[in-house]
Amino acid sequence: MDFKLTEEQELIRSNMREFAAKHVDPIAVEIDENARHPAEVFQQLAEGNWLGIPIPQEYGGAGADRLTHVIAVEELSRSCASTGFTLSAHVDLACTPILLFGNEQQKKEFLTPLAEGKSLGAFALTEPGAGTDVMAAATTATPDGNDYVINGTKTFTSNGPIAGTYVVFAWTDKEAGRKGMSAFIVPRNSPGLRVGEHFQKMGLRASQTSEMIFKDCRIPKENLLGQAGQGIPIAMTTFDHGRMGIAAQSIGILQAALDESVKYSKERVQFGTPIARHQAIAWMIADMATDLAAARFLTYYAAWLKDQKQPFSKEASMAKLFASEAAMKHTTKAVQIHGGYGYIKGAKVERLMRDAKITEIYEGTSEAQRMVISGNVLR
Amino acid sequence: MAGVWVFAQRCEQSLELLSIGRQLATRMGTKLVAFLQQDMARAKDLIAQGADEVLVLAPLAEDQSPDAFIPVISAEIQKEDPDLCLFAATLQGRELAARIAARLNTGLCSNCIALDIDKSDGTLRMERLIYGGAALQTVTCLTRPAMATIPPGIYKPAPADSERNGAVRVLPAPPPSAVQVIERKPKPQQAGSITEARVVIGVGRGFEKAQDLNLARELADVLGGEIGCTRPLSAELHWLSEELCIGLSGLQIKPELYMGLGVSGQIQHTTGIRNAKWICAVNSDENAPIFGVADFGIVGDLYDVIPKLLAELKK
């Protein structure tokens, strides 16, 4: 078993670290406070091919492997989880399904500009009445001449307000149950599509989240992604990839929490000694470092399996479950280590803890992950 | 043959080198020779402050670069075979020394901050900082002449003795340099060099804006001192000019008192103040690295502390 990263992966990691330190660290507090999407950063990310790492070069991507993309998301999230997540949602939830299920025409027309970073992508599945229970969705897509007409409301759409292209899920044949939902590629300027309520969140505030309202939204028939009725399998496969992105994001948050906690505990003196010398604090840091290592290796393993073209769904789910719960647990500990200072705006751990919570919820709650894993193990 | 030779572009720098040069020449039982550029009248100063012989370099034309001297200096060294050649580590001094060392195929210790002859075996030990100031390397030269460049300010000029005698020899004019000077843009002269100041107030990133430096200037005036800064304040923020920058790639200072205000104490800066007699600091972070290298400090906000210091001092 070779645990070494390739030289390219190591160089790409340090280049993203440098990029994040230079372009993201200085604005991380401001974009969190103002819930602002840093468009200027994404412009620069596009120039460096960061927005399509695992997409083949013929479709505008960098043509690298999934593990390289995971590393990039991790390093970017270490500086700002919102920025890391915006990138990961774009690649994993929008680029990936088009890559895996799109025809040649769709890949040229839609995937290429996304992978080149000319615009960002979004994924619209969740609805007010349908979260973990995907089948409770109500959005429909009705054929009409050369078009489909979509009606319904999607909610909690990440990148909703800023995306140029959406992958949208809607019923084409409600009677067919799990085989009745289809996936569509919907450009932003489609008639009948508008951004609905823009949500103010507890954390991940620089990531833009909104409702998407489809009112007689008309798209060409050619925009059907994959086969009619293939929607649910497309969504599930997409989540397999997205989970590695969330795990990577969680690792980035965890690494930042560890870095802050180590630094603070060496400097903060109470009872005549740096608190790092007090066993209670030292043990918290030991647990943090251990879970970080476990999360990292589990996530890299899932990505490695995918790159080896082996089944990776269970491992991706495990990585997401473990890394997200570890991120929440240890960012809470990190605030604890910082004491009162950790609770004040401007302290990095204050933001890390608020950012961590959502990783246990989106792209399949921890409960959903446990369903996937147990379903796999108990077969 | 033998001898200790010194070279600097400005007379003031030569006088500093002559002080260490004199010590070493005496220990080695040999003579001390200084090159002189530009102003022949200063030859007597060099002799008064230690030189046994002064070698006068021909004045350069307006468009000539000091690299014109490389063949002349090298030829003299090859002819007279000194033991040791010291160059002032000015920007051009460093380049000249390296080219001359290559021409002579001899070793060169750059930015040498301490020179000494080992009492037990007579080895010439030369010290310099490496790894951004984190480590101190000691080397000796295996070839002749040993060469070193010494940053200005490391040594104080030798005391003058007008009774001293010495020889003066004029060197032949060099052929034209390959490098041509097209334009010179002198920078405005700063009054009073901080390397000579008795008290230096260092300012760092603890100050929020350029105008606030006036607080430091007021304190400097009251204490009779000069202002210096950390690299970010000159190179990045451009609040102060680069020649006020103290540290690894800036000035080495040896004041009686250094007071760092809002200076965190990164090693790149503190290598410049290590030889100050007394070091004190004001910083709001009780665990700032500056307190690890200071003799006394005040833990507090400089915006609060400086006015209090001024009020107390004016009493």
Added chain:
Amino acid sequence: MPEIIACFKWVIDEAYIRRGSAGELDLSSVNYKISEYDRNAIEEAVRLREAHGGSVILVTVAAPEASKGVKDALSRGGDRAFFIADNAFHELEPSQTAAILAEVIRSRIPHDLIICGEGSGDLYAQQVGPRLAEILGIPSIAFVRKLAIEKGRVIAQRKVEEGMEVVAAPLPALVTVLPDINIPRIPGVKDTLTASKKPVVTIKKDELSGTFEALLKNLDVRATQMERHCEKYGTEPTEIARFLELLRSKGVIAA
């Protein structure tokens, strides 16, 4: 269409240097990187190629482990590289590096301009550039802030003690550059992935004819100590008064 050589060094990243418990230098967990000053040299070479055409040839002398550095340098815009690598090259002094570079450059790499960093991030002796120029018998201009090539000569703005000078020298020439000359670009993902496809010529010590003897001898390397015992004072008026009284007692401020 100029042929531009950019020299670079693979150095210890000083951020990873630690102190041992007895205050000694701990290099056990260090990473390596291209010396920061050399990034500026490579960037400047690439900019000149973008303006004038020609090519950028990267050259380094290192231990064989520095192959990652060669990839890193190529990812920054170099066209090809010469990797002079040997286990004997672990801790060279500047005179040796310059001599090795000179032999390879003279015998194998036609060039118009050589660009070096003003010094290396580890030793910062600032000797390799000027020594290399002297051995090759070409003019050198050090501490350059701005660089241009025209009609067979290089025009540079260089920093001197008194301010700045604009100088010119005929090509071939060597310059050493200051960090303010440019801001090195961060390589994109494709830049890194295509780096390994660019040509690299590897040269071992026994392919060279020089002996490259050391001219200096290293007697000691130790961590710098700057231990002073710091007495800390508070900010109340009584504390401020005590602090100033202490300074007066040391004779540093007037009574």
